[in-house]
Amino acid sequence: MTKKCVFCGRSHPVVQFSREHVLPAWLSREITLTKHCSYSNQLKGKDLVERNINGQSPFTMTVNKVCRICNNGWMSERLESPVKEILMALIEGRKIVLNDEKKLLISLWSIKTALMRGLIDSEGDPAIMSHYEDIYKLKIPVNTFIWLVNTAPGYSLVSTRHMRFISNENPHKNLSQTNCVAYYTSINIGCLSIQILASKSKDLITDFNVELFNSYLSSCSEELWPIQEKPIYWPLRDCIYTDPRMIMDGVIRHDPLLKINNHVGKQK
Numbered sequence: 001m002t003k004k005c006v007f008c009g010r011s012h013p014v015v016q017f018s019r020e021h022v023l024p025a026w027l028s029r030e031i032t033l034t035k036h037c038s039y040s041n042q043l044k045g046k047d048l049v050e051r052n053i054n055g056q057s058p059f060t061m062t063v064n065k066v067c068r069i070c071n072n073g074w075m076s077e078r079l080e081s082p083v084k085e086i087l088m089a090l091i092e093g094r095k096i097v098l099n100d101e102k103k104l105l106i107s108l109w110s111i112k113t114a115l116m117r118g119l120i121d122s123e124g125d126p127a128i129m130s131h132y133e134d135i136y137k138l139k140i141p142v143n144t145f146i147w148l149v150n151t152a153p154g155y156s157l158v159s160t161r162h163m164r165f166i167s168n169e170n171p172h173k174n175l176s177q178t179n180c181v182a183y184y185t186s187i188n189i190g191c192l193s194i195q196i197l198a199s200k201s202k203d204l205i206t207d208f209n210v211e212l213f214n215s216y217l218s219s220c221s222e223e224l225w226p227i228q229e230k231p232i233y234w235p236l237r238d239c240i241y242t243d244p245r246m247i248m249d250g251v252i253r254h255d256p257l258l259k260i261n262n263h264v265g266k267q268k
């Protein structure tokens with residue numbers, strides 16, 4: 001099968017492929033944080049286990065499924081370059097006001113990064129496949145919710161986590177053939193934790209889920225997407241002092257987060 005760019009759908013020899021970073025290379029140059037980890041796991045009641053796989057950190061994770069035209073074109077020009085200053089203020093906990101324009105830009109960047117992160121996990125759809133096309137058109141996919149969470153200043157861990165939910169329509173299918181119907185991604189860098197919850201249909205993420213998220217994180221978080229009326233004043237009133245990777249555990253512990261019976265979590 002001819003390899004196609006996951007965003008634009010073009011294939012070789014029309015386009016060339018190269019290894020692209022999940023978290024952009026410019027970010028690793030800006031960040032002076034020292035503690036990176038690429039894998040974390042926690043069993044109930046046990047300590048969090050962290051390790052690096054083949055010496056990889058979130059900054060060295062690369063994928064080979066994006067063409068150079070996409071990477072050097074819209075991804076760089078429309079997302080990475082314009083987002084840089086805003087993102088660094090959020091990460092470093094500096095004062096910034098996010099108006100609608102900035103909210104849209106951070107939202108697009110967050111989903112793009114979640115979709116790139118999804119490509120690290122093998123087997124099955126890396127995320128909802130139509131979202132790659134949406135982001136290529138710089139459009140926020142429907143049924144997508146994004147929160148910004150303020151992590152305590154000085155928090156130095158960089159981590160990403162991606163969980164996919166698959167349909168239980170045909171339980172006998174291999175995981176490699178299954179369709180992703182929803183995903184939950186968190187991107188944690190410095191003072192900033194981005195939480196993305198997306199689903200294929202309106203029935204999967206309920207008002208209950210959104211309410212839960214808002215109440216669970218209360219004053220430490222703001223809904224970035226869908227855009228709320230008031231601007232976001234960063235840093236927020238409050239911040240969380242726990243490991244931001246625990247947010248996902250806390251949220252998914254509540255049942256039903258998503259009305260899907262057969263969910264498969266792929267975590268890193």
Ligand SMILES: [Zn+2]
Nearest residue numbers: 005008067070
């Ligand atoms: Zn492409």
